[in-house]
Amino acid sequence: MTDQKTPHSLPLSEAITISAQAIGEVMAGRSLTEVLDQLDAHERPIVQSLTFDALRKWVRSHEFIQQFIPKTPPLEVEYLLSVAIALFLQNGAEGKGYAAHTIVDQAVKACSEYEPTMYAKGLVNAVLRKVSLAVQAENEKPYPPDPIPMFFPPWWRASLKRNYSKVWQAMLIQQAQRAPLILRVNAKQHTREEYQDLLQQAGIASEPIGEIAGIALNSALLLREPVPVSDLPGFYSGAVSVQDAGAQIAAVLLDPQPGERILDSCAAPGGKTAHILELAECEMIALELDGERLGKIGGNLDRLRLQSDSVQVVRGDASKAAWWDGKPFDKILLDAPCSASGIVARHPDIPFLRREADIKALQLRQRAIVEQSWKMLKPGGTLLYVTCSVFPEEGEEQAIWFAAEHADALRLSAPGQILPAELNDGFYYALFKKNGP
Numbered sequence: 001m002t003d004q005k006t007p008h009s010l011p012l013s014e015a016i017t018i019s020a021q022a023i024g025e026v027m028a029g030r031s032l033t034e035v036l037d038q039l040d041a042h043e044r045p046i047v048q049s050l051t052f053d054a055l056r057k058w059v060r061s062h063e064f065i066q067q068f069i070p071k072t073p074p075l076e077v078e079y080l081l082s083v084a085i086a087l088f089l090q091n092g093a094e095g096k097g098y099a100a101h102t103i104v105d106q107a108v109k110a111c112s113e114y115e116p117t118m119y120a121k122g123l124v125n126a127v128l129r130k131v132s133l134a135v136q137a138e139n140e141k142p143y144p145p146d147p148i149p150m151f152f153p154p155w156w157r158a159s160l161k162r163n164y165s166k167v168w169q170a171m172l173i174q175q176a177q178r179a180p181l182i183l184r185v186n187a188k189q190h191t192r193e194e195y196q197d198l199l200q201q202a203g204i205a206s207e208p209i210g211e212i213a214g215i216a217l218n219s220a221l222l223l224r225e226p227v228p229v230s231d232l233p234g235f236y237s238g239a240v241s242v243q244d245a246g247a248q249i250a251a252v253l254l255d256p257q258p259g260e261r262i263l264d265s266c267a268a269p270g271g272k273t274a275h276i277l278e279l280a281e282c283e284m285i286a287l288e289l290d291g292e293r294l295g296k297i298g299g300n301l302d303r304l305r306l307q308s309d310s311v312q313v314v315r316g317d318a319s320k321a322a323w324w325d326g327k328p329f330d331k332i333l334l335d336a337p338c339s340a341s342g343i344v345a346r347h348p349d350i351p352f353l354r355r356e357a358d359i360k361a362l363q364l365r366q367r368a369i370v371e372q373s374w375k376m377l378k379p380g381g382t383l384l385y386v387t388c389s390v391f392p393e394e395g396e397e398q399a400i401w402f403a404a405e406h407a408d409a410l411r412l413s414a415p416g417q418i419l420p421a422e423l424n425d426g427f428y429y430a431l432f433k434k435n436g437p
């Protein structure tokens with residue numbers, strides 16, 4: 001791709017400017033998802049791709065900035081350079097992308113089109129030319145210079161080093177990679193094989209994902225070459241969803257049965273709620289505290305044709321009983337609010353936004369929710385505790401604490417900590433059965 005237009009006809013220079021501004025918002029503490037949600041449809045794919053890569057290559061791009069600019073540049077220039085340098089680095093990683101001269105030209109254009117960076121046109125031009133040559137020279141060497149090009153705060157690295165002494169670097173390298181596109185076929189509409197045929201007819205290659213952490217998945221498909229969801233056959237009539245393979249374990253482990261009363265206690269945007277409903281006709285309450293996120297659950301269930309009288313989407317606090325009608329549940333899925341440290345490959349802004357003190361605060365919130373949920377579970381019922389975290393404070397420590405506090409809790413077999421890997425994000429799963437009266 002050597003054209004200066006992006007695949008969505010947004011000039012690359014404009015995409016660079018918008019991406020640099022989006023990075024500025026993340027550095028000021030906003031979630032990248034929130035920033036991207038505000039963009040126009042034609043802007044979003046390219047800006048998402050540029051910002052994700054810029055965040056993933058942050059450490060490496062800043063080594064270049066320091067090497068070639070003796071005095072730290074103003075933030076606007078720094079963010080613009082980080083976006084452009086990531087484009088060179090991504091070319092190195094994938095061996096394809098924009099031509100080097102296009103990256104330089106478009107970054108200089110972006111610089112001159114935006115008032116706060118206008119003055120730095122010459123500087124950006126000179127630096128990017130040097131970086132281009134340096135990256136080219138680097139790519140000719142047999143080994144990449146920095147195995148972890150992404151930023152992780154020191155406390156984060158220290159925690160992983162302490163808890164995963166042999167694999168912590170591999171985990172961080174894994175999380176700095178682009179994540180593949182993984183689908184969940186709606187079992188109410190198609191078998192996985194039927195949907196693979198539909199993909200094939202549309203010229204899209206897919207591979208079934210058999211199991212993750214010993215749990216067999218029947219609906220997961222890997223697309224090595226990602227496509228926009230609008231190209232997926234039947235996407236808008238609910239044939240398929242985008243969902244990481246590690247997340248698809250939740251509904252399988254919960255094993256919903258027809259007619260069971262099930263609570264999804266932290267439900268938005270509804271990925272796991274929908275998967276449960278695809279597997280069995282159950283009586284479901286999808287509970288969510290955040291009013292804005294709550295709306296996404298209904299939207300997803302509508303698209304997947306899963307709305308019915310037995311499904312209720314409720315706004316409420318899972319750590320309190322105020323919303324509850326007092327009828328106990330057969331099963332509870334508790335996909336707790338957490339650091340999201342396991343899903344960095346799909347949310348590369350997270351290491352920039354998390355603070356060390358968040359982990360303890362999240363641990364307390366998770367405990368309050370699990371305590372309340374346990375009271376709402378029938379004797380003989382099961383509770384699945386899930387986080388998308390790799391920190392033991394939100395995973396195994398919680399399960400040990402819970403089992404010690406509850407004599408009526410029997411721990412059943414579940415994968416425990418799942419580390420981030422090529423086909424799955426990092427998750428934690430613990431399953432408890434409530435003993436009889």
Ligand SMILES: C[S@@+](CC[C@H](N)C(=O)[O-])C[C@H]1O[C@@H](n2cnc3c(N)ncnc32)[C@H](O)[C@@H]1O
Binds near residue numbers: 267273287
């Ligand atoms: C990990 S996300 C859930 C993802 C969802 N289960 C899915 O698979 O699509 C956690 C959710 O819990 C919500 N949440 C946080 N605290 C809550 C509380 N006290 N009660 C209910 N929901 C809460 C958050 O707003 C967030 O939407």
